[in-house]
Amino acid sequence: MDDEFAFIDSVTPTGTKQEGLVVGIGDDAAMYQATEGFNQVICVDTMVEGIHFRKDTLTPYQIGRKVLAINLSDIAAMGAIPRYFVVSIAVPSTWNEEELQEIYRGMNELAERYNVDLIGGDTVSTNSALVLTITTTGEVEQGKMLLRSVAKPGDIVFLTGEVGGSAAGLDLLNKRGLEGPYTEEEMTLVKIHQEPKPQIEAGRILAEIKERVALNDVSDGVASEANELATASQVTIEIDAQCLPGQLTTSYKTREQALEWALFGGEDFQLIGTTSETAFPKLVQLFKEKGIRLTAIGKVYEGKPEVWLKDRNKKGKLDRKGYNHFQKR
Template sequence: MPKDEFEWIRQHTPERYNHSGVIEGIGDDAAVYAAEDGFDEILCVDTMVEEVHFKKQTMSPYDTGHKALAVNISDIAAMAGIPVYYIVSIAVPPSWTDEELQELYNGMGALAAEYDMDMIGGDTVSSQSGLVISVTVHGRVEKGRHLLRRNALPGDIVFVTNPTGRSAAGLDWLLQHGRGQNCPEPFQTLTAYHQRPRPRVEEGRIIAGTAPTASLNDISDGLASEANEIAEASGVKLQLRQQDIPAATELKEAAGGDSYWDWIFYGGEDFELIGTAREKNWSLLQQNMKEEGFPLYAIGRVQEGPPLVTLLDGTEEQTLPKKGYNHFQS
């Protein structure tokens, strides 16, 4: 871990910031930034704990940094926002070297650069157990344009931005073999989805611009869990059609003839977007997404009824419980 906190701060103080709204960034007691006219502010925070949310066995320091920021950007995407600033608080154990810690920050910095984000503060302390990293992200969205889970209405089309389950399948391989081993396909592709997820910011912006009454949620705990959150928040029933739920080719290959549906429904950490849109907006939404090169899958309908999620397979309908797969459960 860093021997000199002040030198560490100096090393991570940028010469310039991407956003002119930064009045005072890293180096004082707190950051100061100017709000932008015409926008609402979005704040979110996520914490990752070593041996709970990640392991060195499965994630390099660079991957850990990337993911720590990505999960927060995904929350901003689910509100149809734009990520702007981030703050990092980290508790570092003796088992982490300065080089590993720098790689972690490099992972965050590379992803932040893709969105012109500025790191404007943070805190560094020591830990006597595993590493703990907590990232706070500030985003913005045009006034009144944010999307919420509670916007779903009966008749809406349920959609998802990409196939789910690939992150969970990748993690399962990593837990068995470790990240240092030769990783064959399809597992090389699957592990990348786990280690370096891509927040769906652009997709969220298109959804809000085309279907301003849509509901939206990011898939962190699994497709089933997030669908249930929309149902509960909106007071409606979501009926998903199993035949319409996408399954990636590499996921089917990894399953090797076994069922891959647990990965799809309960795996989690996909950071795709699930939502609902009014039928009148659906054709244009599909068209706008396609024009920008983004897939969008209709996977069900919103119905009147108790707040739950069901899965329709042919003529058989069963409840899809709100649960996520716990990869580190003993």
């Protein structure tokens, strides 16, 4: 890449979707009009080469796509409608212009799908790894936001989709790289890791029903996220291992390994939450209509902020062991 400004021009969208946008790319800062009656939501996530991806685990297209997906996942976990995003990219000399364009192609494809506008960013060089940061904003109707702190004893713990697939996919990629070869079954897991789907529709269903819902997204594994819910709500959560919807059936892994990945693997970007026993059947019906899998995986009890795992006749405390950036590897 030899010209920063030409690069910025090349990634500037030609049209924008949100009505509230006042100033997009091109001035000192972007500017937008908030929608009346909505709370503003904002989150940021970073992906670092060597930590969140390598050139042999994600293609440049998938890197761009995934960093926006994980941001949208946090917007979904608040029950919000995503609106705008800004991108910061630190580029080492080992990455060429074509790869950068591919990163933006992946980002833009997902942006199109979820109706979000790229409204700014920052481009810098670095002498180490590629670092990609996205900040996304969203809006949720006042009073409808989905917090981690509202779980109550008696609630059902639920989960959208399936968990453990991303860690399984990464395990395969670590062994065989982008080119594989992979069976169809294995490729499904690899794709879950490479192209996670943010649960925006699920988040909106949960925000729109008039029921109390506590919610979190699964970036660091079910064990970690359930502990975050328990701590924020000051309740005890019990999860039934037998109920965890994972990709348990593929021929290449054991049940123990699949359970380990579901609990501690992370990057599934599904939603984990709780709601009352009376509200839960309504959720099941709404999710069925939209074709989104929703599973009851446990219950909430009065007690210390802890998570317990029940597996057949055994029961043990489930510590907040998931992906931890400051843990020695």
